[in-house]
Amino acid sequence: MMKKLLFALLLAAAAGCQTVQTTQPGAVGVDRSQAMLLSSKEVNQSAVQAYDQVLAAAEKKGQLNQDPVLLERIRQVSRGLIPQTGVFRADAPGWDWKVNLISSKELNAWVMPGGKIAFYTGLIEKLKLTDDEIAAVMGHEIAHALREHGRERASQAMAQGIALGIIGAVAGVSRGGMDLTQLVLNVTLNLPNSREHETEADRIGVELAARAGYDPRAAVTVWEKMSRASEGQPPEILSTHPAPTTRIADLKVYAARVMPLYEQARPRT
Numbered sequence: 001m002m003k004k005l006l007f008a009l010l011l012a013a014a015a016g017c018q019t020v021q022t023t024q025p026g027a028v029g030v031d032r033s034q035a036m037l038l039s040s041k042e043v044n045q046s047a048v049q050a051y052d053q054v055l056a057a058a059e060k061k062g063q064l065n066q067d068p069v070l071l072e073r074i075r076q077v078s079r080g081l082i083p084q085t086g087v088f089r090a091d092a093p094g095w096d097w098k099v100n101l102i103s104s105k106e107l108n109a110w111v112m113p114g115g116k117i118a119f120y121t122g123l124i125e126k127l128k129l130t131d132d133e134i135a136a137v138m139g140h141e142i143a144h145a146l147r148e149h150g151r152e153r154a155s156q157a158m159a160q161g162i163a164l165g166i167i168g169a170v171a172g173v174s175r176g177g178m179d180l181t182q183l184v185l186n187v188t189l190n191l192p193n194s195r196e197h198e199t200e201a202d203r204i205g206v207e208l209a210a211r212a213g214y215d216p217r218a219a220v221t222v223w224e225k226m227s228r229a230s231e232g233q234p235p236e237i238l239s240t241h242p243a244p245t246t247r248i249a250d251l252k253v254y255a256a257r258v259m260p261l262y263e264q265a266r267p268r269t
Contacts, residue, residue, distance in 0.1 A: 139205035
């Protein structure tokens with residue numbers, strides 16, 4: 001009887017999932033369907049809270065937006081990339097985008113669901129990133145938001161939590177509720193992306209950069225720089241962004257594919 005109850009409850013949880021197409025395929029052809037248990041609205045609301053927590057902690061330490069020149073550089077790049085997000089989803093250019101700079105030696109950058117961007121000074125300064133390379137990193141991270149990888153991963157974690165909760169309930173073990181804001185923080189800052197998610201973000205990222213007039217080949221050079229900077233220990237951004245030889249090869253292929261878009265978009269001198 002308990003097995004039947006457990007099976008019925010798991011089926012009910014599965015029934016709550018939606019299969020969605022978060023983005024248009026673009027020139028790079030990313031068209032995988034995704035299963036979502038959580039809605040965009042609830043994940044994005046939690047992302048606002050999570051982002052505010054990170055910014056508040058940085059501000060308390062005197063680490064938030066302390067370099068106005070560097071801050072303007074990344075915001076200028078974002079102003080080029082964000083309008084291009086409409087190629088992949090019509091609603092994205094109208095998101096409440098935020099772009100902030102955190103003073104830290106970490107080689108890191110990320111975008112939370114709904115377009116909440118953070119760059120760390122160490123990434124730009126230590127690697128001496130060009131604007132093209134900043135666009136490569138930002139385009140990659142924006143792609144995660146467009147594809148709603150955070151929502152997808154949070155849905156997977158929530159489904160696992162539900163399953164464990166059901167098992168605990170059947171076994172008579174009490175479990176606490178899941179904090180969605182903390183979950184969004186975890187999937188953004190701590191938990192690694194899958195190889196599938198990384199490949200999708202790489203490909204969409206080079207197209208965003210190219211359409212904005214940034215050289216998509218910079219995606220290759222920036223990952224090579226980060227690999228060389230690891231010194232046997234991967235930097236923060238590579239700890240969740242593995243860059244094997246096959247990944248570099250894939251970036252070269254897709255950067256070449258979108259070069260015509262770059263040629264059309266780049267300023268003429």
